[in-house]
Amino acid sequence: MAATVPKRIRESAADRAFLITIYIVLSLVVLAVIYPLVFIISSSLSSPAAVTSGRVWLWPVDISFSGYRALFNTPEILTGYGNSIFYTVVGTLISVVLTIMIAYPLSRRSFFGRNALMMIITFTMIFSGGLIPTYMVVKQLHLIDTRWALLIPNAIWVWQVIIARSFFKSSIPEELLEASEMDGCSDMRFIWSIVLPLSKPIIAVLVLMYAVGQWNAYFDALIYLKSADLFPLQLILRSIIIQNNSAGAMDAAKMVERQQLAELLKYSLIVVATLPVLVIYPFVQRHFVQGMLVGSIKG
Amino acid sequence: MRKHWQLHLLVIPPLLFFLIFKYYPMINAVLAFKDYNVIKGIWGSPWVGLQNFRLFFENPLFWTLVKNTIILSGYLLLAGFPIPILLALMINEVRSTKFKKFVQLVSFAPYFISTVVMVSIIMLFLAPRLGFANIALNFFGLESVNFLGEPGMFRSIYVWSDIWQTAGYSAVIYLAALAGIDPTLYEAAKVDGASRFQKIRHVDLPGLVPTIVIILILNVGNVMAIGFEKVYLLQNPLNLANSEIIATYVYSIGLLNANYSFATAVGLFNSLINLVLLVTVNGLAKRVTNNSIW
16 A cells, blocks of 8 residues: 555655754764774874874875884784784684584584573673682683683683574574484584584674684783783783883884874874774674674574 | 483583683682682681671772762763664664665774774873864863863763764664564554654654663673773773772782782672672563563
8 A cells, every 4th residue: 555655755844854864963973983093094194293293183194104114113013913813813713613512502402401501601691700719710720821811711702602502593494403313414413514514604703703802802811911922912002002101112213203103103003903803894794793683583 | 312412522611611710710709708818728718707898898998989880880871871772763764775884884893993992092082182182172272181180081981982882883783673673563654644753753662672671681780890991991090089990999909919808709799789780670671561681
């Protein structure tokens, strides 16, 4: 019935005004989100003098790469970058494997003790022993000041288990399992040759979530690590920008120039530390949204 | 069960993870009732009953910490909770797929910025002399403000930067819920001659209620667990009056001053309040709206 009446005529003036207001508000939202990001990138590409005198407000002024050059001449930053890549790759691998290992059995109706196990896991979402008791465990296991401290104690996120479980539940047809059981296929074999190939979307979501989490993490490093050569980039970033420890990190000739460069370095550092995540982001956003939808169907 | 032994084998390593890194710390939390001695270890140290808790309650800082924690998270909840809902309702009205995707892509992006980078950005923008905010203030002939040195500004800085960072991400869940609303309801509204606003008011919002309630419960359940990392990074001696919360206090007393037992007691108090809040709100929601997380 509605189809017989053209939409454009039904649209009243009030409705159109309402819609225009929405477009304006959303455009402002977009501006408010984008502006700081553009400002940071432009600053990082401007000359030190332009940045410190406040001449940059939208586009780069006196384009220069001195911030980036200074950054690549700072050994701590390079070490941090290397460490972060290591933690992200290895940590993500461990996390994804462990998450699938528990999420898949939990999705199987025939799995004995499924509800009890689910309870055990979700309870840790609402109650925890706290910072100090957890620290003591890591210490008792002699993981303090080792790379393992950043890879193991936070390896599994309960939320990711829930999302993965919902995915397995809704996208692995029961009939497939029955058929393969009939053919005498073992559970391992079934997982390897049927579940995993069918689960590429959720594996992508897990990989991305854990990878972003690892790349951005700093608190575990702050409490568990002591040796500077193990520090991830985020910890170096904190020391240079937030605690303002940049002066010693560079060898610029004059004091003023050095201070200006230190200021500029902060912008370049922010860009470099965020780049890997933001570059892959537009490609993966669809998967993230999908993953969240799956998770929210049965939360 | 015998038939599926492989599945049980698979579960062992992750289960061990939860037992060692989640449950064992809960047992370690007996530290709160002990006077920890490094040589004697957790179990050898003498019991002191509730002494650590009493010390905390009698501490002059107690009320400041509880107040700061609750006000900060209350503010975040009040300001931050409705915005993603509004955002989702607005995005949902947009008919142009391109614009819709663009808004989502952009508003979602800040979620992936790390806490350290976020705080770095805040500090660069609000820096006393060279920060963008002060340059803008000076441009309009106003005096510079040391934003991060003003205790009164701390909460707003924390809350609004958080909204900037997470509103787009949080809106996705509501968008998903909106997508799930029965299309016949919209047709009925159209037939009845509902305006766009009336459609939002009478179809969209009621359709969102279950999701809103669940998210609200989860948020209230996190009131005491407010993001330690960001508060800690934004903290400085000048704004400490408003920025010292229970979690940051536990860190500085426990790990920096190695006062393990006392800090564990404070942390345990925090977790318990959190649990009580969650259970209460969940119960209330169940009675009032019939939605709950368990």
